[in-house]
Amino acid sequence: MKSGFIGIIGQPNVGKSSLMNRLIGEKISIVTPKPQTTRDAVRGILTTDEYQMVFVDTPGILTPKTALGKYMSKETDSGAKDVDVLVIVIDGSRRFTQRDFDFIENKLRLRIPTYVVVNKTDLAKYERIYPILVKLSPLTVSADDRGAIKEIVPTSCVNGLNVEVLKGMLASELTDEIIYYPEGDLTDRSLRFVVGEIIREKSLLLLQDEIPHGIGIVINKFDEKKESVYIEADVVCEKESHKLIIIGEKGSMIKRIGETARRSIEGRTGKRVFLKLFVKVREDWRNKRNYLRDLGYES
Ligand SMILES: Nc1nc2c(ncn2[C@@H]2O[C@H](COP(=O)(O)OP(=O)(O)O)[C@@H](O)[C@H]2O)c(=O)[nH]1
Ligand SMILES: [Mg+2]
Numbered sequence: 537m538k539s540g541f542i543g544i545i546g547q548p549n550v551g552k553s554s555l556m557n558r559l560i561g562e563k564i565s566i567v568t569p570k571p572q573t574t575r576d577a578v579r580g581i582l583t584t585d586e587y588q589m590v591f592v593d594t595p596g597i598l599t600p601k602t603a604l605g606k607y608m609s610k611e612t613d614s615g616a617k618d619v620d621v622l623v624i625v626i627d628g629s630r631r632f633t634q635r636d637f638d639f640i641e642n643k644l645r646l647r648i649p650t651y652v653v654v655n656k657t658d659l660a661k662y663e664r665i666y667p668i669l670v671k672l673s674p675l676t677v678s679a680d681d682r683g684a685i686k687e688i689v690p691t692s693c694v695n696g697l698n699v700e701v702l703k704g705m706l707a708s709e710l711t712d713e714i715i716y717y718p719e720g721d722l723t724d725r726s727l728r729f730v731v732g733e734i735i736r737e738k739s740l741l742l743l744q745d746e747i748p749h750g751i752g753i754v755i756n757k758f759d760e761k762k763e764s765v766y767i768e769a770d771v772v773c774e775k776e777s778h779k780l781i782i783i784g785e786k787g788s789m790i791k792r793i794g795e796t797a798r799r800s801i802e803g804r805t806g807k808r809v810f811l812k813l814f815v816k817v818r819e820d821w822r823n824k825r826n827y828l829r830d831l832g833y834e835s
Contacts, residue, residue, distance in 0.1 A: 537586060537587060537588065537713070537715060538586070538587045538588075538710035538711060538712065538713065539587060539588040539589070539590070539710055539712045539713070539714060539715055539716060540589065540590070540619075540620035540621060540709065540710040540711060540712050541590045541591075541618065541619040541620050541621070542589055542590065542591050542592065542619060542620065542621045542622075542623060542706055542709075543591075543592045543594065543615055543616045543617075543619035543621070543622050543623065544556055544591055544592060544594060544615075544623045544625060545594050545596070545597070545612065545615070545616045545622065545623070545624055545625070546596060546597070546624050546625035546626060547596055547626070547627070547636070548571035548572050548573075548595070548596035548597075548598060549569075549570075549571040549573075549596070549627070550596070550625045550626055550627040550655055550656075551625055551627065551655040551656060551693050552574070552625050553565035553566065553567045553573065553574050553593050554655075555623070555625055555653065555655060555691065555693055555699070556580045556591045556593045557580070557693075558693045558696065559580075559589075559591065559699060559702070559703055559706075560580050560581070560582045560591070560722065561582075562580075562722055564578065564580035564593070564722055564723050565578050565580065565593045565733075566733045566734065566736065566737035568737060568740040568741055570740055570745075570749070571596075572595065572596070572598065572608070572749055573737070573740060574593060574594065574595045574596065575595055575604070575607070575608050575611070575833065576595070576608075576611050576832075576833075577592055577593065577594050577595070577611040577612070577614055577615035578592075578593045578723060578724075578725060579591065579592055579593075579725070580722065580723055581716075581717050581721050581722055581724070583717070583719050583720075583721075586707070587707050587710050588710075588715050588716060588717065589703075589706060589707070589710065590716055590717065592616075592619060593615070594611060594612040594615035594616060595608040595609075595612050596608075596612060597609075597612060597639065598612075602822040602823050603822060603823045603824070603825065603828055604822040604823075604828060607828065607833045607834070616643070619648065620648070620649070620709060620710070620711065620712070621648065621649050621650075621651070621706055621709045621710075622643060622646070622648050622649070622650045622651070623650075623651050623652075623653055623702075623706070624639070624640055624643060624650060624651070624653065625653045625655050626652065626653070626654055626655065626668070627655060627656050628654040628655055628656050628657050628660045628664065628665050628668060628690060629657075629659035629660040629664065632667070632668040632671050632672075637671060637672075637675075640652060640672070640675055640685070641675060641682065644675060644678075644682035644683045644684065644685065645681060645682045645683075646683075647682070647683045648683075649683075649686050650683065650685055650686060651685070651686055651687050651688075651689060651702065651705060651706070652672060652675075652685050652687075652688045652689070653688075653689050653690075653691050653702065654668055654669070654688060654689070654690045654691065655690075655691050655692065655693060656692060656693075656694075657690045657691060657692045657697055658692040658694045658695050658697070665690060669688060672685065672688055676688070686705070687705055689701065689702045689705070727758075727760065727804075727805065728755055728758045729832070730804065731755060731758070731765075731769075731801055732753040732754075732755050732769065732832070733753075734797050734800050734801055734804070735753045735771065735793070735797045735811075736751060736752070736753050737797075737800075738793050738796045738797040738800065739753075739771060739782070739793050741796075742789065742792055742793055742796070743781065743782065747773065747778050747781060747782065749822075750773055750774035750775075750778065750821070750822060751771065751772065751773055751782075752771075752772040752821060752827075752831040752833075753770065753771060753772070753831070754769060754770040754772060754816075754830055754831055754832075755768075755769045756768045756769060756770060757769075760805075760807075761807075763807055763808060764807050764808040764809070764810065765801070765805060765807050765809050765810070766810045767801070767809065767810065767811045767812070768811075768812045768813075768814070769811070769812070769813055769814070770813075770814050770815070770816045771790070771793070771813055771815050771816070772816050772817075772818050772821060772827075772831065773815065773816070773817055773818075774817065774818070774819060774820060774821060774822070775817060775819070776817055778817070779815050779816075779817050782815045783815050790813055790815060793813065794811055794812075794813045797811060797813075798810075798811040
C-alpha cells in the first residue's frame with residue numbers, strides 16, 4: 537500500500553475545496569460562492585485497498601489585509617510545504633493572467649511533481665480553455681531553475697469531468713509506505729471543528745453580501761452522547777448592524793441558519809442534534825489576537 541500528501545493550492549474561489557471533496561467523494565471542506573470561504577489548511581483523507589491519499593486543502597493565495605488574512609496566508613504556505621505532490625487549480629472560466637503564470641512558474645522551482653487542473657470547464661467553451669492551454673505550454677518543459685508541469689487536466693467539479701483520471705495520476709505519484717491515518721478517517725479535524733465550519737457555511741450561504749467575511753464561529757458547548765449531540769455556539773460578527781441582519785426579523789434568519797446547520801450536522805453524525813446559536817458582536821475581531829484565538833485561528 538502506498539501513501540502520500542497532496543497539496544491543493546491556487547487563487548480563492550477556483551474550486552479547490554470542491555475538487556478535494558470530489559476526489560474523496562465526501563464533503564470534507566465547506567464550499568460557498570464567496571471567496572475566502574476556506575480559512576484553515578484542512579486535510580481530507582482517501583483510503584482504498586491500494587493507497588491512502590492525504591489531501592491538504594488550503595485557503596488560497598491572497599494578500600493579507602487583516603490578522604486573520606495573515607493566518608490564512610500562513611495556513612496556505614504550510615499546506616503547500618512538505619507535500620509529495622502539488623495540484624494547482626485554476627478557474628478555466630476566467631482569464632488566465634500573468635499572475636497565474638508567475639505563480640505556477642514559481643511553484644515549479646520547488647521541484648515537487650506538479651499537476652495543473654483547469655477547473656470549471658462546464659462553464660467555459662473550448663475557445664476559452666484553449667488559450668489557457670497555450671499559455672501554460674511553456675511550463676510543460678523544464679528549465680534550469682525549475683521543473684515542468686507533469687500534466688494539465690481540465691476538470692469540472694459539477695459534472696465530474698476527469699476527476700477519476702486525475703486521481704489515477706495522483707495515485708501513481710505516491711511513494712510512502714506508511715499509513716498515516718486509520719482507515720475510516722475522512723479528515724484530521726475534530727467533529728467540533730467540522731460543526732463550526734458547517735455553521736459558518738450555512739451563514740455564508742444564507743446571508744447576503746452585506747455581511748462580508750466578518751463571520752466567525754465559536755463553539756462554547758459540545759456534548760456528544762451516544763445518540764445525540766448538544767451544541768451551543770456563537771455566531772460572531774463585527775458590527776451591531778450586522779448582528780441585526782444575522783438575527784433577522786423576529787429571529788427568522790438565525791433560525792434558518794440554525795435549522796439548516798442542524799440538519800447537516802445530523803446527516804454527518806447520524807445523531808440527533810440540539811443546536812443553540814447566539815449572535816455576538818466583537819468589533820474588528822479579525823485584527824484582534826485574543827478574539828482570533830477564541831475563534832480557533834491561531835498557528
Ligand atoms: N460551475 C462550476 N462551479 C464550480 C466548480 N468547482 C467549484 N465551483 C463553484 O465555485 C465556487 C467556489 O468553490 P470552492 O470549492 O469553495 O473554491 P475554493 O475557494 O477554491 O476552495 C462554489 O460556488 C463552487 O460551487 C466547477 O467545476 N464548475
Ligand atoms: Mg476552499
